[in-house]
Amino acid sequence: MSLNKSDVLIIGGGIMGTASAFFLRERGCSVTLLERDHIGRYASGVNFGNVRRQGRHLGQLELANRSYGLWKRLPQLIDDNLEFIASGHMRVCYREDEISELEAYAAAPQARELDLQIITGQALHQRFPFLGPEVKAGSYAPHDGHANPRLAAPAFARAAARRNARIEEQTDVQRVEKVNDEFHVITVDGQRFTARQLLITAGAWGAKLSEQFGETVPLEPNGPQMSVTEPVPYALPTVIGVFTKIKEEVIYFRQIPRGNIIIGGGNRVKPDMVNRRAFFKPESLLNQMKQMGRLLPGASNLNIIRVWSGIESYTPDSLPVMGPSSKVDGLFYAFGFCGHGFQLGPGVGDVMAELISTGSTSTSISPFDIRRFTEPAAPLSHPQSDRLAAGRLI
Numbered sequence: 001m002s003l004n005k006s007d008v009l010i011i012g013g014g015i016m017g018t019a020s021a022f023f024l025r026e027r028g029c030s031v032t033l034l035e036r037d038h039i040g041r042y043a044s045g046v047n048f049g050n051v052r053r054q055g056r057h058l059g060q061l062e063l064a065n066r067s068y069g070l071w072k073r074l075p076q077l078i079d080d081n082l083e084f085i086a087s088g089h090m091r092v093c094y095r096e097d098e099i100s101e102l103e104a105y106a107a108a109p110q111a112r113e114l115d116l117q118i119i120t121g122q123a124l125h126q127r128f129p130f131l132g133p134e135v136k137a138g139s140y141a142p143h144d145g146h147a148n149p150r151l152a153a154p155a156f157a158r159a160a161a162r163r164n165a166r167i168e169e170q171t172d173v174q175r176v177e178k179v180n181d182e183f184h185v186i187t188v189d190g191q192r193f194t195a196r197q198l199l200i201t202a203g204a205w206g207a208k209l210s211e212q213f214g215e216t217v218p219l220e221p222n223g224p225q226m227s228v229t230e231p232v233p234y235a236l237p238t239v240i241g242v243f244t245k246i247k248e249e250v251i252y253f254r255q256i257p258r259g260n261i262i263i264g265g266g267n268r269v270k271p272d273m274v275n276r277r278a279f280f281k282p283e284s285l286l287n288q289m290k291q292m293g294r295l296l297p298g299a300s301n302l303n304i305i306r307v308w309s310g311i312e313s314y315t316p317d318s319l320p321v322m323g324p325s326s327k328v329d330g331l332f333y334a335f336g337f338c339g340h341g342f343q344l345g346p347g348v349g350d351v352m353a354e355l356i357s358t359g360s361t362s363t364s365i366s367p368f369d370i371r372r373f374t375e376p377a378a379p380l381s382h383p384q385s386d387r388l389a390a391g392r393l394i
């Protein structure tokens, strides 16, 4: 057997690729993962770290719940600590008419497992006295929380490697094709890898690879804006974000036990995809400080010690592409996670491993079917009611 041959080839070493490699090894498949840079160098390593389920598209909650179950067991599963804290997550709003939207989401049958509590007026301000006076209500999710993104993909890759997955960094894939029953993957420096099954987890570059199989996905790269304060005494365990339709008002924060408050939100900034650079604009910081003054007035005087962004990709319906190819047997996709893939990562890896090794999955992923872009007239299981939360950010 050629050294470069395995059961499954994975292209892309973010959280989706590395978690898939880990769970495929758990199911006994031989795996090679190819990453053009370093594991976790892009979105997976620089995101905000929200491990939240509430606010997601309702059709995504089954997958998010599966992932949540894994987040709780990760230290035992991968023998590593990703600093996951089930600290609670809250979406707050500034307007009376938004409360009914929070209530409708909390009442949806798909959201039952989240145990959402709607807290309004005085009761909210008594329980969270640090919130600004404009805040009218909050939807509190007691079990959601946050984790350290910097640690996640490398930890999954190490756990997969300990189970004999082959992880190749600095391996830039240029060409992908299927020859008879085998996928051939050719790198920029001329190496050739082959496998019976191919999984594309190339994040914002996923569509460049799917196009080579004739499957065009309208993927738009964009860069969420992040900043972090100096450390201050730990007092804000709950992750809090504003639920709003006004982009400038979108703001969310989490405090880590070391004391720093990590902040995200506002208008995203287009990245440079050729040089693979994401940018943070100075006006983003001015807006974040203004919005933090409304949400958490006590943070107004804190010093910002660092700002950053990352390259994430978005689809027109704010849902990922996940599942089998519509054209090529043995080809699978998991990319385009629209700013909310970190929480899903372990679940996506587990589901993709199940799908690739058994041919089906017990978790519904039909809303993420690539055919909604490649064959828009095809009937998909994508009920209108599932769309309640699509496009919301926090």
Ligand SMILES: Cc1cc2nc3c(=O)[nH]c(=O)nc-3n(C[C@H](O)[C@H](O)[C@H](O)COP(=O)(O)OP(=O)(O)OC[C@H]3O[C@@H](n4cnc5c(N)ncnc54)[C@H](O)[C@@H]3O)c2cc1C
Residues within 6 Å of the ligand: 011, 012, 013, 014, 015, 016, 017, 034, 035, 036, 037, 038, 039, 040, 041, 042, 043, 044, 045, 046, 047, 048, 049, 050, 051, 052, 171, 172, 173, 174, 201, 202, 203, 204, 205, 206, 223, 224, 225, 226, 309, 310, 311, 312, 334, 335, 336, 337, 338, 339, 340, 341, 342, 343, 344
């Ligand atoms: C700033 C920011 C904040 C975010 N905040 C949150 C949050 O709080 N909560 C949440 O749930 N989600 C959040 N997200 C989204 C989340 O980070 C992503 O959805 C998730 O990390 C996507 O993982 P991935 O593995 O698909 O992509 P990536 O992490 O981008 O990994 C894809 C990998 O594929 C590699 N690759 C691409 N093309 C090739 C090729 N041709 N050959 C070899 N390798 C290739 C890339 O180098 C890259 O390493 C945020 C994203 C950003 C950018």
